[in-house]
Amino acid sequence: MAPRNTPALNAPFFTPKQSPPAGSALSTNPPTLFTPLKIRDVEFQNRIWVAPMCTYSASKGHLTDFHLVHLSAFAYRGASLTIIEATSVLPNGRISPEDSGLWSDSQIAPIRRIADFLHSQNQKLGIQLAHAGRKASMVAPWLVERGTAQTATADVGGWLGDVMGASAISWGEGYPMPREMSARDVRDVVEGFRDSARRAVEAGVDVIEIHAAHGYLLCSFLSPISNRRTDTYGGSFENRIRILVEVIEAIRAVIPSGMPLLVRISATEWMEQHASESWDFESTIKLAKLLPGLGVDLLDVSSGGNNEAQAIQLHNGFQVGIAGRIRSALFEAGIKDLLVGAVGLITEAEAAKEIVQNGKPGSKDPTVEIEDEHGATAKADIVLVARQFLREPEWVLRVAHRLGVEVKWPQQYHRGQFLKDSKI
Template structure:
């Protein structure tokens, strides 16, 4: 559908309905120069340019209809782009039906799931921003209930009477997630090959839906993460088990397949758990040292950004929690990549980013105090201004404050564009 009557506003390009163009998009710094913090400068990944360094981290909402996104997702995800998030990543999206976490998870295993995703992509693009989708397989953590259905003290398994598939879970080894959970099936080499094809097919569907980037989910104890870990991948004797090279093979296979399935100019992201927080046992586990070893392999295969999270593969994990508990690991991987000459792969950091100064400090260019325009913004004494990552991925704080980008700009004294329709209600520091 095209606009059929004159309007003083320029229509947003490339969308099938009229809405005013956001030129520049919300969250774009209107001033330039040394006083603009890195957080509000563009980031280029292949042919994709983000207006600022904020990304909406993929967050499961357990609200899809047989894998199809709905108007819930349009409103939920659209709110972030409307208010200035440069990149919005759609929640974990299963590449096969048994790859869902819950019966209500998003999916891209069939063509009918393309159109609902395209509708959301069109809206995000109408706001001048970008959208990605996280492709995933839940492995042994599949067939569980949405979290608000869980009765305290009882397990979370979704049984067949509520659409679950507890008898059809895949894992590298036949080891259940925890007591009371189903024992998964040890996935065969033939099934691994079909899984790799499923990731590639889902990536092609995402491209048809108009997304701007793809993220592969290799974190949080889901199937690929299970293969990486010597705790959950302990029984295999084939080329996908045992040594580090064998345990990372499935991820490298998926990266190659997805990279080949998407346009050359489209960025490819991978999320990993930098550690599974099981070092305290003294036994083998996935840890930061192996993540540092993995990172250059991903860079060499054409991964453009490594999204660094942690944990999720063992219920007995012991997280060393502090505000920078994941960001510091991202910084170490970033530094290691640069020492290895792989600086072309960017790093994304996530975890407990809840305020303006923390968001600024994560990506601020080394040694710069840009953005500190009054006495209210302080440089963190321990962490300083050394660059830790290239992109800030924010999760729960966006749920609390969809306007987090605009609020951060106001607190840091950065003059940014807001949504044109909200011109009468600019967000200023005195409002906070």
């Protein structure tokens, strides 16, 4: 009897079953980068995730066929989690008029279509829920000169009269002046995150990430530079993190207990040279120690974006050391149930391998010499990669080849697999 294609289960169309999923290691004893990781009820076949990337291409907050093609290209080529770009929980929380949103039930179906396709390929979909705060109502970045910004006025779909922030402090040149949020505004935001999370579950996503980085709304509350409030959401550390804590609690209450919850944070705003008090590494450690008790599973460690005067020097892997310091500080405090993700200009195979490699020998960096119960000295548990996937959608497969790891390819692409001795 001739062999027969096995169809994927529960797919509304024929597609061959991908088992194991593309990106799974077939070699024995692969590096940690290509070993599975289970978070709550969700298992990831490797440690490479696609970070959220804004594309300014949504239609009134609704994802389109572009997003289906864009996100699927990474997922079925082996990324173990693909995260939808910053998705606003309220209409006035979009960065631009063309940003993704999930404030309306009508926005569920386009996400569900993407989730259904990824699941038919045995892959996982995440979503980053966000509110842009004082960085809202801007035109798409390709419409202005690189390094500059311009507000979106009403004639191009902007909402300058409804931009809000922790305090009435503009982010910088080219950005709007926000109004200071009222207590009702704060409640609306928390409820917006909660309701968007509920919709995300209905849409079939596997993972939710809260965006509290890069100067957007939740990030601006954390920093004493951008938060000058005198109520219970300003002043002390406990007050400044209050809205983030309320958002985490609201989301955790409406998502399944088995669904992973992530938080992205700017671990430092790189303002130590310009301000006597700012959000810094020590602030992040203090917050990180609270997150497991709130139901957060992974801290996605980014940095900067909250002030135009930031003193930051970009280079490949420039945030990896920060992630390693946070992971070590958590281990030193006996906290081993909060995973850490590293992100930021991760472009090379060997670098990605070393970031998550357990039992890394010979390291001279004292910040990564704290061993966990598995003898791990990794700087992070996951690598999140963005722009490199735009250059190479098949980056997972290329990384595996460069590291000499045999991995599963999509069934339909089996003839394109790299030969053992080929050079790319």
